[in-house]
Amino acid sequence: MRVYLDNASTTPMHEEVIHKMTEIMRDIYGNPSSIHQHGRKAKSIIEQSRKTVAKIINASIGEVFFTSSATEAHNMILIKSVEDLGVQRIISSPTEHHCILHTLDHLHGCDTAMLSVDHEGTLDYTQLESLLKDSNKKTLVSIMHGNNEIGTMADVNRIGQLCHQYGARFHCDTVQTMGKYPIDVQQSKIHFLAGSAHKFHGPKGVGFVFISNENMLSPFIHGGAQERNMRAGTENLIGIAGLAVALEIANENMMAWREKVSTLRSEFKDGLDRFFDDIKYNGRQDDMFLHHVLSVSFPPGPKVDLLVMNLDIAGISASSGSACSAGIEEDSHVIQAIGHPPDRKTIRFSFSDMNTMEEIQYTIEKLKEMTKVKV
Numbered sequence: 144m145r146v147y148l149d150n151a152s153t154t155p156m157h158e159e160v161i162h163k164m165t166e167i168m169r170d171i172y173g174n175p176s177s178i179h180q181h182g183r184k185a186k187s188i189i190e191q192s193r194k195t196v197a198k199i200i201n202a203s204i205g206e207v208f209f210t211s212s213a214t215e216a217h218n219m220i221l222i223k224s225v226e227d228l229g230v231q232r233i234i235s236s237p238t239e240h241h242c243i244l245h246t247l248d249h250l251h252g253c254d255t256a257m258l259s260v261d262h263e264g265t266l267d268y269t270q271l272e273s274l275l276k277d278s279n280k281k282t283l284v285s286i287m288h289g290n291n292e293i294g295t296m297a298d299v300n301r302i303g304q305l306c307h308q309y310g311a312r313f314h315c316d317t318v319q320t321m322g323k324y325p326i327d328v329q330q331s332k333i334h335f336l337a338g339s340a341h342k343f344h345g346p347k348g349v350g351f352v353f354i355s356n357e358n359m360l361s362p363f364i365h366g367g368a369q370e371r372n373m374r375a376g377t378e379n380l381i382g383i384a385g386l387a388v389a390l391e392i393a394n395e396n397m398m399a400w401r402e403k404v405s406t407l408r409s410e411f412k413d414g415l416d417r418f419f420d421d422i423k424y425n426g427r428q429d430d431m432f433l434h435h436v437l438s439v440s441f442p443p444g445p446k447v448d449l450l451v452m453n454l455d456i457a458g459i460s461a462s463s464g465s466a467c468s469a470g471i472e473e474d475s476h477v478i479q480a481i482g483h484p485p486d487r488k489t490i491r492f493s494f495s496d497m498n499t500m501e502e503i504q505y506t507i508e509k510l511k512e513m514t515k516v517k518v
Contacts, residue, residue, distance in 0.1 A: 146459045146502040151291050151319060151436050151493035156385075157344040157392055164346065164385040175378050176369060185380050192387035196351055199394050200336070201327045208352050208370045209383050213318045214242040215363075216337035216352035220314050221246045223360035224283050224335075225253045230312070231280040232256060234271065237480040238264050238295075239287055240316060244476070247285075254280070263427045264295035264481050271302070275309035282309075287316035288324070292464060292477040292491060293426030294436030296320070303332030312358060318342055319433055322393030323401065334358050338390075340382065344495070345389030349382030400496040405434045407494050407503050412437060414507035419514065425464070425481060425489060435494045438464060440487045446514055447488040454490075457509040464489025 147155065167188065173181025175189055189209070197207045210216045221243070224230040232254040235243060247255050256274055259267040266286065275282065284306050289296045299315055306313040314335040317326055322343030328336065335358070339350040354360055354373075366375035393400070415422045425438035441447045451463045464478045473479075478489050492506075 144458050144502070144505055146498075146506055148492045148494060148498070148502075148506065149460045149462050150495040150498075151342075151433075151491065152462055153341045153347065154344045154495050155497055156346060157389055159392060160345055160385045160389045163388045164381050167384050168381050171380065175380060176367070185378075188380060188384050189378055192383045195387040195391055196338075199326075199390060200353060201329050202353050203356065205371070206328075206353055206356055208354065208373050209378060209386070210337075210350045210352055210374060211348055211379070213316070213337040213339035213350040216350055217242050217314075217316060218246050219352060219360065219363040220335045220337070220354070221250065221283075221285065223363055224312065224314070224358075225250055227360050228283075228312070228358060229281050230283045232278065232282045233285055234258065234274055234282060234311075235285045236260055236266060236287075238290055238293075238477045239285065240291060240318070241476075243285055243287075243316060258286075260480055262481050264290055264293050264425075264477070265427065265431075266297055268298070268301060268305070272305055272309075275305055275311055282311040283314055284311050285314040285316070287319070288326070289317075289319040289433045289436075290426065290477065291319050291436070292475060293438045293481065294433035295426040296431040296433060298431070299331045299333065306334075307332045319436070322390050323397065323433070323435065325397070328353055328355070340386035340389055343389050343393040344497075346382045346385040349379050349386050351386065396496070401434050403496050404494045404498075407498055407500065408434060408437055410500060411492065411494075411503045411507065414503070415439065415510075418507065418511055423487070425478065425483060437492045437494075438489055439492060440483060440489050441514070443486045443488070444514065450488060450490055450510075450513060453513050454506075454509065457513075459506050459509060462491040462493070464491055 171185050173185040175185040193204055193207050197204045234256045236258045238260055258270055286297050288299055303313050312334040315333050317336045318339050321338035334355045336353045341347040362373050364375045421442040423440040454461050464475055
């Protein structure tokens with residue numbers, strides 16, 4: 144049996160998405176910038192896809208732009224906010240994705256402030272309000288909706304309200320929540336967000352960015368008039384169509400899929416608690432957590448360091464909570480930020496609606512064989 148439990152990294156493509164992309168690949172080959180019929184057909188698919196995304200996040204069509212990835216979108220937002228909007232300070236957190244943190248490291252002419260997080264990765268909202276209240280600098284708050292490593296979710300409505308109250312702009316990384324949770328940019332008062340198709344059973348290499356009308360930015364990539372002059376380069380027609388179909392399917396099945404995945408996660412968690420000593424979990428577990436992510440902290444032991452490799456040998460794909468630099472393995476920046484004991488081993492298991500209860504039970508049995516279990 145081959146079991147895929149790394150869905151927070153990327154997801155298998157939905158069959159309907161594959162079918163739609165194959166159909167377009169075969170039949171719609173015109174350049175969307177061309178004015179002849181072949182080009183117009185291609186252009187209409189892109190605009191219909193844009194309409195689909197805009198409707199799902201409650202945005203206008205003119206506020207949605209397609210990109211190669213969420214990483215590109217986040218870079219665009221952060222860099223151009225400083226250059227075009229005069230942002231002087233960006234408030235973020237130490238548990239953000241590297242595409243945020245590394246971009247902040249390379250920004251010039253802008254201050255950064257990092258919010259504190261507790262041992263579960265929960266933001267200090269009181270500190271956020273103090274930072275917003277105590278400075279007149281033009282500020283952008285950049286916070287992810289759901290953490291990709293430990294699953295802790297931020298209260299985006301609360302953040303959006305604070306930003307609105309104190310005149311700051313709100314940029315939200317929704318990569319792990321798009322298609323899994325309702326996202327309404329109007330209700331949450333979000334000015335910028337990004338999503339990536341391969342996180343919700345779509346293709347890799349395509350994403351989108353939402354830029355509110357009152358905060359329009361200049362182009363990040365130059366050289367052509369595509370995406371209403373916002374992103375030069377011939378559009379990834381096949382990928383864009385796949386993104387829209389995948390997001391529409393995910394949105395329509397959101398509650399049913401969440402219920403199934405929550406059941407799988409609970410069964411897996413119960414199995415760990417039942418059969419293993421001293422198991423702990425990173426991130427929030429009672430509320431405000433991603434239902435598809437379970438970050439497990441295993442106690443020290445001679446077999447624990449090889450768990451990810453041995454799981455792979457057993458046919459199970461999961462993700463280590465560690466990073467390797469110069470041959471030395473250490474906890475990731477997120478795991479370090481929440482104060483995880485360095486002698487313990489973190490493995491992230493992440494689920495999708497395509498997983499089965501049989502796969503969960505198989506994984507528990509294999510883990511029992513690999514580690515010391517309760518007697």
